[in-house]
Amino acid sequence: MNRGRRTEHSRDKILQIGAELFTRNGYHATGVKEILTTCKVPKGSFYNFFESKEHFAVEILEHYRTIEFERWHTLAAQLQGNHFERMYQIIEKEIERFGNEQYACGCLLANLSGEVSQCSPLFSATIARSIRMVHDAITDDVLQCQQEGSLRRDLPADIVADVLLNHWQGALLRCKVENSTLPLQNHLTLLNSFKPSTEDIQ
Amino acid sequence: MNRGRRTEHSRDKILQIGAELFTRNGYHATGVKEILTTCKVPKGSFYNFFESKEHFAVEILEHYRTIEFERWHTLAAQLQGNHFERMYQIIEKEIERFGNEQYACGCLLANLSGEVSQCSPLFSATIARSIRMVHDAITDDVLQCQQEGSLRRDLPADIVADVLLNHWQGALLRCKVENSTLPLQNHLTLLNSFKPSTEDIQ
Numbered sequence: 001m002n003r004g005r006r007t008e009h010s011r012d013k014i015l016q017i018g019a020e021l022f023t024r025n026g027y028h029a030t031g032v033k034e035i036l037t038t039c040k041v042p043k044g045s046f047y048n049f050f051e052s053k054e055h056f057a058v059e060i061l062e063h064y065r066t067i068e069f070e071r072w073h074t075l076a077a078q079l080q081g082n083h084f085e086r087m088y089q090i091i092e093k094e095i096e097r098f099g100n101e102q103y104a105c106g107c108l109l110a111n112l113s114g115e116v117s118q119c120s121p122l123f124s125a126t127i128a129r130s131i132r133m134v135h136d137a138i139t140d141d142v143l144q145c146q147q148e149g150s151l152r153r154d155l156p157a158d159i160v161a162d163v164l165l166n167h168w169q170g171a172l173l174r175c176k177v178e179n180s181t182l183p184l185q186n187h188l189t190l191l192n193s194f195k196p197s198t199e200d201i202q
Numbered sequence: 203m204n205r206g207r208r209t210e211h212s213r214d215k216i217l218q219i220g221a222e223l224f225t226r227n228g229y230h231a232t233g234v235k236e237i238l239t240t241c242k243v244p245k246g247s248f249y250n251f252f253e254s255k256e257h258f259a260v261e262i263l264e265h266y267r268t269i270e271f272e273r274w275h276t277l278a279a280q281l282q283g284n285h286f287e288r289m290y291q292i293i294e295k296e297i298e299r300f301g302n303e304q305y306a307c308g309c310l311l312a313n314l315s316g317e318v319s320q321c322s323p324l325f326s327a328t329i330a331r332s333i334r335m336v337h338d339a340i341t342d343d344v345l346q347c348q349q350e351g352s353l354r355r356d357l358p359a360d361i362v363a364d365v366l367l368n369h370w371q372g373a374l375l376r377c378k379v380e381n382s383t384l385p386l387q388n389h390l391t392l393l394n395s396f397k398p399s400t401e402d403i404q
């Protein structure tokens with residue numbers, strides 16, 4: 001491994017471990033020293049890579065959002081059925097994933113929203129941008145479902161997306177508290193409750 | 203003011219300021235020194251009153267829950283209409299209150315859920331107990347609405363309560379991020395979406 005690749009590797013590792021520790025223990029409870037000790041990277045490296053702990057956390061949030069979007073798109077492309085059925089299956093797979101891996105940690109975005117969104121304009125803008133992008137993606141999904149007739153059309157797509165996003169974030173918080181993915185199961189109930197009733201279809 | 207009352211006054215003031223600072227800035231970012239400086243109480247007092255910062259935060263969570271429950275009961279008793287109409291009005295008044303006072307801070311329970319629920323068994327148990335009690339109170343409300351026919355009956359009351367609780371917590375988080383009470387308005391949309399359809403009533 002040459003020096004450039006080793007440097008890149010160290011930087012990626014710090015980002016990955018930082019994301020894990022911030023998600024599990026929060027921003028303020030995670031020290032830069034703990035991150036570097038965990039990923040066995042020399043202490044001096046951190047400030048070569050990142051301007052400050054705050055800029056580091058912002059980079060993690062952006063990085064995490066990109067990865068999550070790519071993962072959802074890849075997953076959606078592999079599934080069969082109409083748009084609603086694929087949305088439903090993605091949620092089922094997400095619940096399964098949280099159950100296997102990380103339900104005790106919750107979601108980085110939801111956890112940091114509560115802790116640091118008021119701490120600085122940089123945090124606030126980054127978190128707000130991530131949430132807006134997730135909201136817009138869900139709105140697109142809801143619109144496609146409404147167009148194919150699998151979700152009720154009497155509510156605007158962006159309002160349904162708001163409700164779905166709020167519910168998912170709140171359910172993730174409860175999973176962390178209750179050490180269980182049960183609160184996420186309600187997201188499937190909520191999705192089903194937005195199906196058109198037979199009188200809407202007539 | 204005698205010494206006993208002065209002591210009681212200092213203790214209450216530390217709890218009140220602690221709750222405000224934890225809600226606004228989070229648990230780890232708020233130091234004991236900052237709390238005592240803000241409420242102008244001698245530094246030595248804190249550990250006379252509280253075993254540790256963690257026990258202090260737990261006491262705040264319990265205190266905050268009791269106050270919130272009393273406030274909701276008092277509010278409900280003053281309102282007119284059937285149970286659904288009173289629930290709806292309480293939510294409207296809560297949204298108004300968050301708009302006037304503290305939407306930038308969010309809710310202590312939601313904020314600390316994300317930050318500290320995995321930090322210790324004491325935090326985890328306290329937050330889980332608070333959430334369970336809120337959930338049970340909402341379940342009672344939903345049951346009363348179902349019995350009077352103002353909410354759909356094809357979903358179990360505790361599932362509807364789960365969805366409402368998750369949504370409210372997630373919406374509060376978004377209010378903090380977006381400096382707006384707009385996400386809470388969606389809670390009224392969600393409540394309305396659980397009204398029985400005309401075919402359920404027939």
